[in-house]
Amino acid sequence: VFIGAQHAADEPNPDGPRNITDSIRLAASETAKGLGAMVCFEQEFHAARDVTKSHASRTDTFISYEHGKLGEVDGDRIVLHRRPILRRNYKAKGIVADVELIKLTMGISDRYLRFAADNGARAIVLEGFGRGNATPSITETAVALARKGTVVVMTSRCQRGRVKPIYGNGGGKTLSEGGVIFAGDLSGPKARVLLAVLLGMGLNSGRLRHEIEYLGG
Known part of the structure; x- marks a missing residue:
């Protein structure tokens, strides 16, 4: 589960702490098994294949245009809307940067x-x-x-x-x-x-x- 923040910790409304809490709850849940790599932000989680950053500064920046989010983190509850279909697991010895x-x-x-x-x-x-x-x-x-x-x-x-x-x-x-x-x-x-x-x-x-x-x- 990948996380981040749009607002720094010394700003009036930092979003990092909540994103960390939500991501831990997501990663530790039975619901998350088999969902693959995800981004958890602003109480939503998205498949890594589908998600994109859509705004430079807003906290709801991450969206999945054509496929939609996988689900939501509602307090201590993980709400799953769909499972990713297009997934692959690769065992690469390295990556080619060129x-x-x-x-x-x-x-x-x-x-x-x-x-x-x-x-x-x-x-x-x-x-x-x-x-x-x-x-x-x-x-x-x-x-x-x-x-x-x-x-x-x-x-x-x-x-x-x-x-x-x-x-x-x-x-x-x-x-x-x-x-x-x-x-x-x-x-x-x-x-x-x-x-x-x-x-x-x-x-x-x-x-x-x-x-x-x-x-x-």
Whole structure:
């Protein structure tokens, strides 16, 4: 169970002590068994796969957009609303840190993509437009890298929804047909963490693709 605080201990309304108490109660409960890694904050607990920080300062910052929270801590009671379905346990000997994350913007060139590949990146995660689209230069370079063996994964800049290869003519369908892996509704940072673990396990390209697509939903 991961915890934290939005307000420091010397502020008028520190939230850290309550988050610690709630997290201990959650971790010690029978209800928590089998739920996997979680974040407990503001009397709610969320699956690590689904949760994201949505606000810079509010105490109710952690939400799970598409899937919803797992449950609540109501005083000394743990209230479970659902169990996570998309879960995996990995026994990795280590992680591979050489995984880069590139957020696409209007008119972005392939400069950063080429730089990452030329400087030892084992994998590259792209945060693309909408359903997983890119600029022409990014598409061309991403496909070329994927065909040479670099793992390239597409996620979305959007906070909600899933990537899906739909559009041709340089869009997501072109990327997918060129070997780029589409990561469902995983965010860019989460796809990067997953890749770091999977590469550390030494999975072949087929197994790696399977795991990403499975956990992407």
